[in-house]
Amino acid sequence: MSTAAVDLPGSLIHPFAPAGRRDPYPAYRWLQTNVPVHHDRFSGMWLVTGHAACSALLRDARFSAALGQRERARDDALPVSMLTTDPPDHHRLRAPGGLLLGPAALRSVSEGLRQDVDTLVSGLAARDAEPDAIRDLGTPLATAVFGRLFGLPPQEHAAFTDLARAASVNLDPMAPPASAARGRLAASALTHYLDAHARALAAGDDDTSPLAALAADQRLERHEMLGILSLAVIGGWGPLAETVGNGLLWLLPEGPAVRRRITEDPEFARTCADELLRLEAPIPFAARVTTESVELPGGRVPAGARVLAVIAAANRDPAVFTEPDRLVPDRVPNPHLAFGAGPHFCLAAALVRQVLPTLLARLLDRFPGLRGPDVTPAFRPTLIPRRLTAYPLRLGRDDAYDA
Ligand code: HEM
Numbered sequence: 001m002s003t004a005a006v007d008l009p010g011s012l013i014h015p016f017a018p019a020g021r022r023d024p025y026p027a028y029r030w031l032q033t034n035v036p037v038h039h040d041r042f043s044g045m046w047l048v049t050g051h052a053a054c055s056a057l058l059r060d061a062r063f064s065a066a067l068g069q070r071e072r073a074r075d076d077a078l079p080v081s082m083l084t085t086d087p088p089d090h091h092r093l094r095a096p097g098g099l100l101l102g103p104a105a106l107r108s109v110s111e112g113l114r115q116d117v118d119t120l121v122s123g124l125a126a127r128d129a130e131p132d133a134i135r136d137l138g139t140p141l142a143t144a145v146f147g148r149l150f151g152l153p154p155q156e157h158a159a160f161t162d163l164a165r166a167a168s169v170n171l172d173p174m175a176p177p178a179s180a181a182r183g184r185l186a187a188s189a190l191t192h193y194l195d196a197h198a199r200a201l202a203a204g205d206d207d208t209s210p211l212a213a214l215a216a217d218q219r220l221e222r223h224e225m226l227g228i229l230s231l232a233v234i235g236g237w238g239p240l241a242e243t244v245g246n247g248l249l250w251l252l253p254e255g256p257a258v259r260r261r262i263t264e265d266p267e268f269a270r271t272c273a274d275e276l277l278r279l280e281a282p283i284p285f286a287a288r289v290t291t292e293s294v295e296l297p298g299g300r301v302p303a304g305a306r307v308l309a310v311i312a313a314a315n316r317d318p319a320v321f322t323e324p325d326r327l328v329p330d331r332v333p334n335p336h337l338a339f340g341a342g343p344h345f346c347l348a349a350a351l352v353r354q355v356l357p358t359l360l361a362r363l364l365d366r367f368p369g370l371r372g373p374d375v376t377p378a379f380r381p382t383l384i385p386r387r388l389t390a391y392p393l394r395l396g397r398d399d400a401y402d403a
Pocket of ligand 1: 058065082083094097101145149231232233235236237239240277281282283285286287337338339340341343344345346347348349352
């Protein structure tokens with residue numbers, strides 16, 4: 001195998017070119033097979049596409065997340081957080097981060113979130129116009145999750161949604177300079193908003209939100225606490241919102257047997273939700289910089305290299321997943337990397353693994369005949385590929401899957 005900066009064959013579109021973003025998977029598969037550790041001339045980055053190599057590098061301290069984020073932010077405007085630090089400083093921030101996203105926090109918001117999901121699903125039928133999975137499910141679900149974690153009253157949800165959406169551009173490791181600059185302004189506006197909100201909570205006397213617990217923790221400086229909150233929003237709001245549309249895109253072609261099992265068997269619903277995350281990794285890349293030259297399965301990366309672990313490619317590596325491009329709703333085991341791996345493993349994985357299956361089960365229970373559009377929906381042309389702009393839903397009969 002070669003690690004040279006070879007070009008893709010002419011028949012394949014580069015995964016970062018506008019047309020390639022609609023379907024980067026053929027190019028990923030070619031890279032995986034031919035140059036799993038690839039120096040990409042287009043971006044100047046090393047693209048690591050094999051599952052074994054991605055899994056190894058995410059766990060390897062010689063691949064620095066702190067340097068990976070610094071390369072992106074350039075002017076250091078992004079707040080300090082777990083993702084901008086390496087061990088041991090990383091652990092100092094991640095431990096209190098558990099107050100926001102750990103098991104006790106999750107228990108405290110679970111019942112409220114179940115109610116939020118019910119409200120969203122019931123609200124679909126009450127709409128005059130055709131419901132849309134992005135506008136009416138994914139976006140309000142993501143905001144509801146942060147509403148519960150942060151103790152945001154419903155009247156704040158619209159303002160928070162606007163801020164979160166604007167700040168989400170910071171997730172794109174190669175946003176063009178103008179949108180990256182707008183993203184940093186939005187991140188700063190978000191931080192100010194969260195600062196004011198946390199102060200208002202602290203001035204009240206009955207707030208029990210996970211945010212209040214984090215804000216009261218003495219281990220963190222104020223700017224560190226705010227950095228953790230911003231990271232959660234920038235890293236979590238968009239991916240969660242988008243997972244719903246992308247997941248339904250894969251799930252709704254399934255017939256009554258799978259649909260019914262999702263509503264009746266919570267374990268199956270969780271397994272199926274994980275498979276949806278595998279197929280369309282909501283965070284398709286993790287950025288790192290090497291502190292020294294490292295040999296990975298499939299090739300060597302030099303010191304000081306900007307590296308992207310291409311999670312979306314690893315999740316469809318045929319060496320690990322049989323029928324990698326197909327939805328296998330009961331796929332077990334499913335060692336996908338959608339939540340990352342190693343020290344930066346997503347702190348909210350348990351929360352997402354609770355909310356997403358709950359939504360799918362409630363949705364298919366209420367609307368067993370739910371369908372997507374007949375035409376292929378449009379994808380946003382952003383670097384984070386295959387994000388739907390809209391996904392109209394047809395609710396179908398209430399009582400049966402009318403196949
Ligand atoms: C479908 C939804 C989500 C997916 C697929 C996802 C995926 C990921 C991935 C891949 C990472 C590792 C990034 C890296 O190693 O560079 C990560 C980290 C993180 N995620 Fe998530 N995430 C999701 C939702 C959320 C939500 C909703 C929150 C917060 C409420 C959140 C909070 C975090 C935090 C705090 C980290 C940093 C952990 C650390 O650096 O130690 N995520 N996530």
